Amino acid sequence: MSQLLEVSGVCVSFDGFRAINNLSFSIGHAEMRAIIGPNGAGKTTFMDIVTGKTKPDEGSVLWGDLSRNLVGMNEAKIARMGIGRKFQRPTVFEDQSVFDNLLMAVKNDRSPLAVLFFKPKFADIAKVEELAAEIGLQEHLPRKSGELSHGQKQWLEIGMLLAQDPKLLLVDEPAAGMTLGEREQTTDILKEAAKTRAVVVVEHDMEFVRRLECKVTVLHEGSVLAEGSLDHVTQNQDVIDVYLGR
């Protein structure tokens, strides 16, 4: 299979309301994709389906070269298969240093105790330093994570996800609450990450989406309304009617 993820004909209803309606979506192995769409379009539900939080009523979610169907697998198993998800609110350990947060993630044991009793090997330290460079926090490794700015905490969490080397990274509204400078650096981090993996970014901020310079999928009422370059989709009359023109 040339695609990393292939979602086909997926439907999900909540109490009779069809939140996802015959949705099809695919992404390649090293690709950046932005998903936009009005509130309630199904963006979060889409990510819930891919990560196994919500089970679709119909359709398939095929993953990897073996085209394994993720439908019915639990969230932990899907995460182990290489799908990482960044929620809007950062969930770093604020009392721990940036270094320790990254180290916990490298060891895949997100508990402060694990770091307390753990003597890192040279390779682990090198990995932490490499991750810190990727997210622009080299200078902040000894700092308590709670002292970081909102944007820096978001980068730290992205770094913690990258520590697991996911094949697909799902990122929910990364620009929210960030300064312009932070938004620009976030774009750089995500673009770099997408050179070696698939990255899906759900975002309302159009300037942010433009800087990602990637294909855009517009969702509306649980289906794909339009897909293509940002210029292409923003000129689509249906997209203007349901989303941009509001």
Ligand SMILES: Nc1ncnc2c1ncn2[C@@H]1O[C@H](COP(=O)(O)OP(=O)(O)OP(=O)(O)O)[C@@H](O)[C@H]1O
């Ligand atoms: N657990 C649930 N129970 C009932 N309805 C739900 C549930 N989850 C989502 N929905 C409904 O499904 C639709 C899609 O919601 P979803 O959160 O996926 O949209 P979204 O595109 O992420 O919106 P937003 O941009 O506001 O985050 C909405 O109408 C929402 O109210």
